[in-house]
Amino acid sequence: MIEARGVGRRGPGGIWLWRGLDLSLVPGRVVGLLGRNGTGKTTLIRTLLGLIEPHEGVVKAESKAGYVPQRSRIAFPFTVRQVVNMGRVGRVRLFSGLSAADRLAVDAAMDRVGVADLAKRPFHELSGGERQLALIARAIAAECGVILLDEPFSGLDLDNQVQTLKLLYGLAQESGLGVLFSTHQPDHLLAGSCTALALMRGGSPVSGPSGELLTDRLLSQIYQTDVRIVQVQRPNVTTLHAAPHFGAYGTPLPEDRETA
Amino acid sequence: MSALRNAKRLRSGIATVSAALPGQGMLWMFLVAMPLATTLYCLGCGRIKLSCLEALATLAGAAGLGPLPDQLHAAVVLNARLPRTLAALFAGAGLSASGAALQGCFRNPLVGPQTVGVLAGAGFGGSLMLFLSFGAPFVITGAFTAGLVSTLFVVWLARRLGQGSILMMVLSGIVVGALFAAMTTILQYLSDPERQLPQLVFWLMGSFSMVNFTKFVWMSWPVIIGMIILAGYGFRLNALSCGEEEARSLGLRVGRDRTVIILTVSVIAASVVSVAGIVGWVGLVVPHAARMIVGPDHRRLIVGSACIGGALLVAVDTFCRSLTAAELPVGAVTAIVGAPVFLALLCKAGKQGWSHD
Numbered sequence: 001m002i003e004a005r006g007v008g009r010r011g012p013g014g015i016w017l018w019r020g021l022d023l024s025l026v027p028g029r030v031v032g033l034l035g036r037n038g039t040g041k042t043t044l045i046r047t048l049l050g051l052i053e054p055h056e057g058v059v060k061a062e063s064k065a066g067y068v069p070q071r072s073r074i075a076f077p078f079t080v081r082q083v084v085n086m087g088r089v090g091r092v093r094l095f096s097g098l099s100a101a102d103r104l105a106v107d108a109a110m111d112r113v114g115v116a117d118l119a120k121r122p123f124h125e126l127s128g129g130e131r132q133l134a135l136i137a138r139a140i141a142a143e144c145g146v147i148l149l150d151e152p153f154s155g156l157d158l159d160n161q162v163q164t165l166k167l168l169y170g171l172a173q174e175s176g177l178g179v180l181f182s183t184h185q186p187d188h189l190l191a192g193s194c195t196a197l198a199l200m201r202g203g204s205p206v207s208g209p210s211g212e213l214l215t216d217r218l219l220s221q222i223y224q225t226d227v228r229i230v231q232v233q234r235p236n237v238t239t240l241h242a243a244p245h246f247g248a249y250g251t252p253l254p255e256d257r258e259t260a
Numbered sequence: 261m262s263a264l265r266n267a268k269r270l271r272s273g274i275a276t277v278s279a280a281l282p283g284q285g286m287l288w289m290f291l292v293a294m295p296l297a298t299t300l301y302c303l304g305c306g307r308i309k310l311s312c313l314e315a316l317a318t319l320a321g322a323a324g325l326g327p328l329p330d331q332l333h334a335a336v337v338l339n340a341r342l343p344r345t346l347a348a349l350f351a352g353a354g355l356s357a358s359g360a361a362l363q364g365c366f367r368n369p370l371v372g373p374q375t376v377g378v379l380a381g382a383g384f385g386g387s388l389m390l391f392l393s394f395g396a397p398f399v400i401t402g403a404f405t406a407g408l409v410s411t412l413f414v415v416w417l418a419r420r421l422g423q424g425s426i427l428m429m430v431l432s433g434i435v436v437g438a439l440f441a442a443m444t445t446i447l448q449y450l451s452d453p454e455r456q457l458p459q460l461v462f463w464l465m466g467s468f469s470m471v472n473f474t475k476f477v478w479m480s481w482p483v484i485i486g487m488i489i490l491a492g493y494g495f496r497l498n499a500l501s502c503g504e505e506e507a508r509s510l511g512l513r514v515g516r517d518r519t520v521i522i523l524t525v526s527v528i529a530a531s532v533v534s535v536a537g538i539v540g541w542v543g544l545v546v547p548h549a550a551r552m553i554v555g556p557d558h559r560r561l562i563v564g565s566a567c568i569g570g571a572l573l574v575a576v577d578t579f580c581r582s583l584t585a586a587e588l589p590v591g592a593v594t595a596i597v598g599a600p601v602f603l604a605l606l607c608k609a610g611k612q613g614w615s616h617d
Binding site: 046049051064065066067069072073074075076077078079082085086087089090091092094095097098138142 | 364367368369491492493495496498499501502503505506507508509510511512551555556557559
């Protein structure tokens with residue numbers, strides 16, 4: 001569990017990125033973090049992880065926090081298993097290797113995430129989605145209570161986004177992990193019942209249940225552009241989506257005119 | 261029949277060891293045997309040539325496991341060749357293990373022991389003692405002390421200027437190395453050209469010609485202990501090679517671990533420089549070759565680098581002392597061999613993919 005009370009952090013030049021942040025990342029809860037570029041989403045995640053100190057307020061971590069960076073800085077051609085093994089590094093003593101229990105935890109983490117069949121593949125040869133899964137498996141292998149992911153959907157195709165989102169909600173609901181992820185796509189928050197946390201440049205963050213908090217007005221305010229929530233009727237369910245107004249540019253192509 | 265039985269026993273023994281080291285048993289047997297076989301072969305190389313069996317019989321005789329086969333062989337092997345060959349073995353192993361550890365620690369495949377300024381610092385310390393006409397124990401002590409001081413200076417500068425960041429560490433190493441190299445040049449300029457300068461220049465070029473058993477013992481203990489510590493940090497080095505933030509989030513105390521590794525490398529490198537002068541390139545090139553053979557896992561890489569580096573430096577030292585009547589400087593030969601090999605490895609590794617930003 002991670003508890004943040006009245007937390008604030010200044011950016012370069014001493015200007016507040018955000019302040020007055022209150023957040024409880026408890027087991028089983030999913031928190032989605034929204035905000036424009038430069039509002040300090042990554043800074044907030046690093047602050048919650050304890051990698052940097054807040055300029056005001058207190059962050060308390062009662063359990064180990066796993067971290068999945070937006071882009072891993074793994075420098076050498078490790079295999080996926082070797083990457084997931086690293087999750088156990090905090091538990092392995094000097095001069096000793098992985099115990100049988102460590103190996104079981106690594107196997108379980110890879111099975112849970114679905115990367116067991118990639119175990120022998122070099123990490124740097126994986127696709128973006130597979131890399132994300134391997135890094136999530138590494139965080140699970142560390143047996144952390146909460147897991148923080150910095151834009152886990154960036155660079156993923158739609159199918160991989162769906163699979164990753166399903167996995168994150170599954171980790172919270174089935175494995176009881178606290179999950180916090182940042183994203184530029186409000187749909188990832190509207191897809192399930194989670195807590196939305198929106199960062200406003202220089203102001204206080206706002207948070208609440210995603211279904212209630214994410215309105216046309218708030219999303220337009222966050223992104224400084226016209227965003228509408230639309231409903232889509234599907235066979236068994238109605239889903240909510242955030243639709244930004246990208247504009248209508250150019251002239252219709254001849255075949256479009258014929259169709260019209 | 262007896263030979264057949266022995267062959268069966270040997271095969272069974274190999275199978276047992278292979279099972280203990282799953283997947284790569286034969287590879288590890290080869291890696292461990294390589295420095296031992298190279299050492300044995302090189303003990304027989306030189307003006308008085310001995311076969312491996314003769315060299316082995318001489319060593320066995322000296323150890324009391326049999327009669328000494330020949331007094332001349334005993335004198336050549338035990339007094340002239342064994343100390344320097346063992347020193348080259350340990351120096352190569354220590355420098356290579358150090359290079360592997362530093363490359364993981366700095367997550368940068370282009371660093372070696374010279375990056376943290378220790379080689380230049382130790383070179384200056386030893387040069388100063390030679391300049392002041394002190395004896396061998398003082399040269400060893402001076403090189404060792406100055407090597408450590410230069411490393412501590414680099415660590416202090418990096419912490420002071422960049423909160424211990426890798427970039428600051430490497431830049432501080434370059435600055436401190438250049439500073440000590442410049443001071444060594446001034447010592448060379450001021451030294452007596454007839455008496456001191458040749459001795460000083462030859463020592464700095466790197467050579468095992470002056471190594472005796474006493475110097476070997478001086479050097480070997482810090483190198484052995486250092487390599488054990490680095491091997492113990494192998495698993496942590498894997499996580500450290502992912503960068504500071506990931507390593508910290510995985511539960512490592514990055515600053516403490518990095519400091520221990522850098523100081524250990526300094527002790528190893530300073531010990532080697534103190535008896536053999538500056539032997540460059542080994543710590544940079546060998547870890548790359550080892551990484552291609554045993555993979556990037558530092559638990560294997562440290563040991564693999566030590567095996568390959570030890571064998572390589574023994575071979576280079578033997579080449580230097582056997583090629584001509586006058587010895588070639590080891591440091592120059594390692595550079596001549598190391599630079600093109602490093603280039604070739606870079607090309608190959610680039611294709612295999614060091615993912616590095």
